[in-house]
Amino acid sequence: MEKNPTMLLVVAAALTNEVGEILLQKRPEGRQMAGLWEFPGGKVESGESPESALVRELKEELGIDVDGQNLIPLTFASAQNGDRNMILLLYRCTRWQGEPIALESPELCWRTAANMHDLPMPPADEPLVRFLETMT
Numbered sequence: 303m304e305k306n307p308t309m310l311l312v313v314a315a316a317l318t319n320e321v322g323e324i325l326l327q328k329r330p331e332g333r334q335m336a337g338l339w340e341f342p343g344g345k346v347e348s349g350e351s352p353e354s355a356l357v358r359e360l361k362e363e364l365g366i367d368v369d370g371q372n373l374i375p376l377t378f379a380s381a382q383n384g385d386r387n388m389i390l391l392l393y394r395c396t397r398w399q400g401e402p403i404a405l406e407s408p409e410l411c412w413r414t415a416a417n418m419h420d421l422p423m424p425p426a427d428e429p430l431v432r433f434l435e436t437m438t
């Protein structure tokens with residue numbers, strides 16, 4: 303990242319249950335893109351691998367324990383985020399320990415990809431949802 307300080311790396315998870323629904327969380331008030339529904343995750347911090355960042359974010363946001371080996375790379379999005387170029391890496395995860403709880407978000411919901419279109423989501427997520435739809 304040092305060679306390109308304008309690049310923002312974000313990781314997110316498509317946590318998928320037994321019936322193929324994916325967990326989304328609402329962004330809290332007072333934050334950028336408040337009220338939009340997103341895949342749990344966040345920014346990769348300095349010195350972190352993408353997978354360890356996502357394991358950390360899932361613990362912080364949902365209280366679940368995920369083994370990095372159970373994060374399967376799915377697809378990515380490339381979009382402008384403020385004045386930075388964002389790359390968002392999306393992983394599939396079907397195995398975790400604990401029940402997801404909204405620790406940092408006002409609300410969680412489970413949706414199939416086909417049923418995400420009626421939820422307001424960040425623009426960067428649109429191609430991710432379309433990709434997920436092709437997998438169901």
Ligand SMILES: Nc1nc2c([nH]c(=O)n2[C@@H]2O[C@H](COP(=O)(O)OP(=O)(O)OP(=O)(O)O)[C@@H](O)[C@H]2O)c(=O)[nH]1
Pocket residue numbers: 312313314334335339340341342343344345346359383390424425426427
């Ligand atoms: N987690 C997540 N972030 C997304 C998605 N789509 C998308 O554009 N983003 C953007 O990616 C960035 C993620 O940063 P964040 O604010 O959630 O990161 P963070 O948890 O590390 O928070 P912090 O910066 O307050 O420490 C935000 O600008 C967010 O709007 C998504 O589906 N999931």
